[in-house]
Amino acid sequence: MQRPLAGLNRGNLVRELTAGVTLLAIAIPLNIGYAQIAGLPPTAGLYALIVPTVVYALLVSSRQLVVSPDAAAAALVASSIGGLATAGSVDYASLALAQAIICGILFVLMAFFKLGFLANFLSKPILVGFVGGLALDILVSQIAKMLGVKIDSGGEFTEKVVGLVSGLGTANLWSVVIAAVAVAVLLIGKRLARAVPWALVVLILATALVVAADLVDTGVDVLGEVPAGPPTITWPVIEWSSWFVLIPSAIALTLITTAEGLLVSRSYAERNGYKTSPNRDLFAFGLGNIAAGASGSFAMGSSTSRTAAMDQVGSRTQLPSLVLAVGTLLLLIFGTALLADIPSPAIGAIVAVAILPLLGIRDFAAFWRADRFEFAIAAVCFVVTLFVGSIPGIVVAFVLALINLAKRAANPAIDVLQRGGTPTESLLMGAPAGSITAPGIIVIRLAAPLFFANADVFSQSVHNAVRAADGLRYLIVDMEAVTDVDVTGAESFAALKVWLATHNVELGFSRVRPDARERLRQLGMLGDERVFPTNRAAIEELVPDTE
Template sequence: MVTLHDVDARPLAGLTKKNAPREIAAGVTLLAIAVPLNIGYSQIAGLDPSAGLYALVIPTIIYVLTVGSRQLVASPDAAASALVASSLGGLAVAGSGTYADMALAQAMICGVLMILMSVFRLGFIADFLSKPILIGFVAGLAFDILVSQVIKMLGITGSHGHEFVSKVATLVTGWTDIKPWSVVLAAGCVAVLVAGRRLNPLIPWALITLIISSIVVSVTGVSADQVAILGPVEAGLPALTWPALSWQQWLAIVPSALALAVVGASEGLLVSRSYANRRGYPNRPNKDLMAFGLSNVAAGFQGSFTIGASTSRTAAVDQIGARTQLPSLILAAGTLLLLVFGTGVLAHIPSPAIGAIVAVAVVRLLAIGEFRELARTDRAEFSIGVVCFAVTLIVGAIPGILVAFVLALINLARRAAQPAIDVVQADGAAEASLLDRTSKATVSAPGVLVVRVAAPLIFANIVTVVESIQQRITAEPEHPIRHLVLDMEAVTDVDVTAAEQLLTFKAWLAEHGVELSFSRFRPQMQHRMRQHDLLEDERMFATNRAAVSELSADAASRGQDN
């Protein structure tokens, strides 16, 4: 039997003549998506458009050569851009040389921190920011971006600052400055993007929108007073640079760089793990961290800003069928050609069109459906997400990160404060740790594996539990496991993050021909499991209940499950 660890993890592994056209098509689509988005994100960050394009060349190449994930796309994204702007806005004037130098230094420090996280094997950090916390934090940043893009789409000019309250005030008081042509153009772009996505999501509608809107502005002869345009974009290869900052300025950037490193690592590793599990290749979080770190250091040295994982672009290439990092290499090559030969065509892009593209892209990050699902399944975790959203939006990104960590600790403490206490003796010794219990679970009958976890299943332990069981199932191919029994007597809770991981685990078991059953639920756990759609079939614990319970009891009585 072949395990996940036997699969070749090289980024271009699996590339053949048969699938090469699909990979190339994904690369062209990625180029068409990334260029307009990165121009918009660099403006959100308060930097020149070229900063967003530079991130797609050398940092992307370094990332591809060092990453462990086959599919994850790295690039500045909406959340990172907003975090850069909000953290540096109070330290320097956006657009100034000092501001740009601080953005470079911030990327370098963020990269060094990620490299250190990789060296000290801290990839597990992604397990300690639960889904509600990440949803709330990212949604807060996304809503802040959305408001700023609406201002751009309406053609309202003037300084509105980096604080959300200031942006709302500008939106409310600036209605007399609304430019009708900007509104019409932005509305048309939004209509094309939304309708196009429903018609055929594989077509690069963002690029088509930019081309059409640029033609419309040129043909109609609309003045710059009615529709703002991007303006000249610096051409040529990115040059090596070093931030001209004092050591006090370097120190002032450290907290925001730390926040960027934590958010980027957590989101990137979560997405990477999701696609690795879904597509059946190894997940190597510490190698991914090293790739993120090196690409961020490179971004700082060549005039760009902080790079993270791009969820939307990763989903786009996966949908086309790409399973290697070849699309990212095509993205780097295409952007390089654009910087050398084609920046002139970018100068006439209307700003409302860029605002529309970014606004449509970040709407998905508001996660309205996921908030609704949290409210349905767990009001406490829904409240945590809302608090993170509100603090990030109103107070700022850095306080939002701090609140997220405090809430994560409170959430962990709240769930671990009242564990089920099951005293099991084994040769006079107390019961072993969770890892030992799961990894030492024993086959109680031919083809049957009984596992008991004496702890709540939560975001902090679910990965360890699942991976331990996976390793046990694939450890002895000569005695294949055909039935897995999870003894739930000692499980007092299952949170949203753990439930999603268990649903993924169920799919993995089905692919490996293993049937899943549960036994000995506590009374409140049946309702809890149904809330998370983990017991959609009554037979999962009713069929052969007596036999399953007997197996579980036999394992417990002989001390073989601890």
């Protein structure tokens, strides 16, 4: 099992600690905003950064994925609980805590039943499309902050765009200036000195400017006051019927986090050369959400924007999350007054710059050049996630994955290794072409499991090969790549055996995998037919019979 804080060493300790300070500066204002979207007090967002973050960081296999409530989860919390209680009330908060605990239980169950493999069905085009849709949705909200335009950050994408465009006339000049300078500093600074925590520099300078020039009076939006005090361990006390009512929305939240979290985790792992364990990550999400529900917070998932920000500053461990937890705790106890004057345009600029690479523009261009079908998969997933929502995006992603898998499995490579007496190097396992003449023998190889999607294709390929051969007496099926057979494939093969018998062609097998042999016998595919260890052995044994 991978140790906690994998990847941490003396060489990167300072960088990781600095990244933690940057994450602290980004996460605190964002979590306050997400708590407000969810209809909860700002402290609910800050509490998520302490106990749940520590639990997650010590358990997760991903070295970079940052856990936290995000905009999509916050919006779903508000929409699902809003009809059950009044936002801001004690009952509302209790329902939010219960919802987080249910999410945690669902994650633990998924980990126990090892359902993390579901992430393997999501190819790179699906990953790029899904994450890109989420990134663009987040980007619109950040642009609105940068301009000082008020929009519903928890609404649908089209609503956000309409609100942004219609509100351009209300844009605040000082907000635009702060955002523009922040973007310039972040982009130029990254090129000049990548190791410098430019996001933190931007926040400090922007806050100093707001205070010195008294820009709040000009309309620049700031965070405002946040109540002080550490989180306390609690447990939601609600009716049993309320627990059951929360299950559907908890399932939705779990699906969103599973799809986004595992996809983003895998994306960064592949990019930076380390391995992750999806089931372990699900378990970490589970205990993290239970901790959130027991410490006054709400449902948590992965944060695409903060993970991107950490990647940009070079972080490759979970140490920044622990720094974030300690810093948030100290801030809640001693320094909530420091948060009041942080300008929202600067926060929006930091997140916007971090999120740009996740739009996948270069990846889309590469898909277009390489494979139009892969491009279409990425585009459909992007559009559905963006315009319909995260949950439909998840469903479409899995459906597209299955379609893509079935499309490729339905057209496997089927090699005719011997036709009409001219042997090939593939057939003879490296022997020179022409070294053995084997008239009347065909060796055919299916480079995939035999199942319902490709059974007919394989059968037709055999028919065509047999009809094209003169004086054919033996058909040898190379089974090395056939790792499994389903009932439909077996029934199709049974019909093929009857057809071969009517054409006086004897059937045999070569290179049957030991782990598949019993399965073939159970399905009736392997009976009295001869089984050869290699293609060479089949030819050498049958050649005398053909002369």
